[in-house]
Amino acid sequence: MEIKGIGASPGIAIGKALVLEHKEMVIEKKENVNVEVEVEKLNSAVDISKKELSAVKEKVAKELGEEEAEIFGAHLLVLEDPEFIGEAENKIKNESLNAEYALNEVKDMFVSIFESMDNDYMRERAADVKDVTNRVLRHILGIKIIDLSNLSDEVVLIAHDLTPSDTATMDKKKVLGFLTNIGGRTSHTAIMSRTLEIPAIVGLSDVTDKVKDSDMIVFDGDKGIVIVSPEEDVVAEYQEKKRIFEEDKKALELLKGQPSVTTDKKHVELAGNIGTPNDLEGLINNDAEGVGLYRTEFLYMDSDEFPSEEIQFEAYKKVLEGMKGKPVVIRTLDIGGDKKLSYFEMEEEMNPFLGYRAIRLCLDRTDIFKTQLRALFRASVYGKLRIMFPMISSLEELLAAKAICEEVKSDLKAEGLGYSDDVEIGMMIEIPSAAVISDLLAKHVDFFSIGTNDLIQYTCAVDRMNQKISYLYNQFNPAVLRLIKMVIKNAHAEGKWVGMCGESAGDQMMIPILLGFGLDEFSMSPISILRARRLINSVSEKDMQALSDKVLEFGTAKEIESYMKDFIARR
Numbered sequence: 001m002e003i004k005g006i007g008a009s010p011g012i013a014i015g016k017a018l019v020l021e022h023k024e025m026v027i028e029k030k031e032n033v034n035v036e037v038e039v040e041k042l043n044s045a046v047d048i049s050k051k052e053l054s055a056v057k058e059k060v061a062k063e064l065g066e067e068e069a070e071i072f073g074a075h076l077l078v079l080e081d082p083e084f085i086g087e088a089e090n091k092i093k094n095e096s097l098n099a100e101y102a103l104n105e106v107k108d109m110f111v112s113i114f115e116s117m118d119n120d121y122m123r124e125r126a127a128d129v130k131d132v133t134n135r136v137l138r139h140i141l142g143i144k145i146i147d148l149s150n151l152s153d154e155v156v157l158i159a160h161d162l163t164p165s166d167t168a169t170m171d172k173k174k175v176l177g178f179l180t181n182i183g184g185r186t187s188h189t190a191i192m193s194r195t196l197e198i199p200a201i202v203g204l205s206d207v208t209d210k211v212k213d214s215d216m217i218v219f220d221g222d223k224g225i226v227i228v229s230p231e232e233d234v235v236a237e238y239q240e241k242k243r244i245f246e247e248d249k250k251a252l253e254l255l256k257g258q259p260s261v262t263t264d265k266k267h268v269e270l271a272g273n274i275g276t277p278n279d280l281e282g283l284i285n286n287d288a289e290g291v292g293l294y295r296t297e298f299l300y301m302d303s304d305e306f307p308s309e310e311i312q313f314e315a316y317k318k319v320l321e322g323m324k325g326k327p328v329v330i331r332t333l334d335i336g337g338d339k340k341l342s343y344f345e346m347e348e349e350m351n352p353f354l355g356y357r358a359i360r361l362c363l364d365r366t367d368i369f370k371t372q373l374r375a376l377f378r379a380s381v382y383g384k385l386r387i388m389f390p391m392i393s394s395l396e397e398l399l400a401a402k403a404i405c406e407e408v409k410s411d412l413k414a415e416g417l418g419y420s421d422d423v424e425i426g427m428m429i430e431i432p433s434a435a436v437i438s439d440l441l442a443k444h445v446d447f448f449s450i451g452t453n454d455l456i457q458y459t460c461a462v463d464r465m466n467q468k469i470s471y472l473y474n475q476f477n478p479a480v481l482r483l484i485k486m487v488i489k490n491a492h493a494e495g496k497w498v499g500m501c502g503e504s505a506g507d508q509m510m511i512p513i514l515l516g517f518g519l520d521e522f523s524m525s526p527i528s529i530l531r532a533r534r535l536i537n538s539v540s541e542k543d544m545q546a547l548s549d550k551v552l553e554f555g556t557a558k559e560i561e562s563y564m565k566d567f568i569a570r571r
């Protein structure tokens with residue numbers, strides 16, 4: 001069986017599947033239980049299920065229409081029916097039974113009553129009762145969690161999605177690859193798989209249903225193709241592909257220590273993106289010339305409370321010291337959208353990607369922002385720090401963020417705490433309004449870093465996580481390319497440098513265009529650095545300028561993409 005998804009991290013994986021979400025539930029009968037504890041278990045599982053159902057209902061109504069959302073409304077009604085949940089509660093109390101067993105019994109009773117009715121409508125209610133009760137039962141039982149930090153065999157992980165804590169704790173030596181149902185090239189699982197240098201394919205829709213534990217899997221993380229239970233000759237073919245991939249990796253090693261320079265001597269900086277100080281190893285191994293993006297939100301996401309100034313200081317210091325004077329761009333907190341903190345309640349929003357997030361949140365909660373800035377400035381004496389603000393959409397925001405930096409510096413000075421005077425202050429360009437006024441913004445920053453992951457999403461009004469419209473999410477969209485060109489030109493006019501830390505910076509088909517536009521710094525998943533250097537070493541800036549002019553003559557992303565595909569294939 002062949003399944004197609006989105007190639008997220010290059011490399012070939014050959015191994016046995018481990019499916020992270022198991023669906024079967026084991027319901028045991030336990031007697032003489034602590035009744036209060038069991039009632040509480042039931043009620044909290046019902047509450048969580050209600051919340052989930054309301055959210056699903058709202059989403060489905062919005063995306064597919066009210067009628068399709070009805071089913072979830074019916075599920076909610078089951079949970080709100082005192083006769084149903086009340087019956088389960090009585091059973092726990094009267095018979096001292098465990099919550100899951102009591103609920104399952106009540107489910108069976110209702111289902112058989114509904115099913116025996118001579119009425120289609122009522123028979124359909126039986127299916128609702130089954131579905132909704134299974135949801136509650138799963139919560140009572142807790143989702144089965146496989147301890148990824150302690151795997152006995154090498155596996156290909158199959159999951160709906162992986163959380164940052166899954167990827168942070170997993171035993172990387174045992175994980176041959178990841179396959180997930182959801183996600184796109186710029187989703188966090190995809191980015192993480194590249195950082196860990198583990199082959200991965202995302203956006204496979206229902207791979208968790210199609211694959212069973214221990215099924216043999218082969219896949220190509222570049223092409224996005226998975227083969228389940230392959231024939232022997234296919235396994236042999238993939239073994240050969242793996243050999244070629246490893247050989248190329250060895251050839252790339254020879255580029256370590258070499259300059260990132262075009263044939264006509266244009267130097268660029270090839271930096272790496274990291275999520276935690278632990279990612280430094282991969283970055284240094286791949287000969288990064290700096291850190292172009294340290295996504296500090298992982299420090300917040302992997303914690304049970306806001307990380308203290310001290311904890312943050314240690315993390316930033318570690319990265320700055322680890323880079324031994326090479327530049328390090330640290331981005332201030334970028335949560336919101338799809339990135340949530342378990343300990344910080346955010347109001348439900350209709351459009352979280354357009355909502356209260358990143359710099360907007362930091363300018364509102366200056367206590368959170370100042371703690372981070374204090375840690376950053378204190379750490380600045382240990383290396384070459386560049387601070388960058390995410391999601392700036394206006395000059396007002398940039399000036400406000402800079403003013404808070406000044407306040408923090410004067411507080412530190414008053415307290416006798418040192419900081420470097422050479423900290424560069426920059427901002428991300430990931431919102432079209434910022435790109436459009438980049439001439440004005442450039443006067444107030446030391447640098448820009450273009451975040452194409454979001455810039456594409458906001459320019460084209462296409463959710464970067466939504467597979468259904470992923471065909472619209474295209475880095476070659478002429479509108480996106482024009483914005484990038486304009487930003488670089490505007491920054492250069494003010495004598496400022498421009499980097500890019502979105503995934504396009506490491507893309508072989510984008511790099512030639514970006515060189516032509518005059519991009520100064522490319523920051524990417526460390527795994528892409530040496531391949532990028534090989535490409536840059538093989539072209540001239542002059543030719544790439546001509547190429548980028550040519551590319552802008554096309555009216556569609558498709559034409560640009562196929563032009564660039566040809567260009568790379570000819571090399």
Ligand code: PEP
Nearest residue numbers: 430451452453454501502
């Ligand atoms: C971007 O938007 O391009 C970016 C680098 O930020 P993130 O992927 O963390 O949103």
Ligand code: MG
Nearest residue numbers: 430451453454
């Ligand atoms: Mg972004």
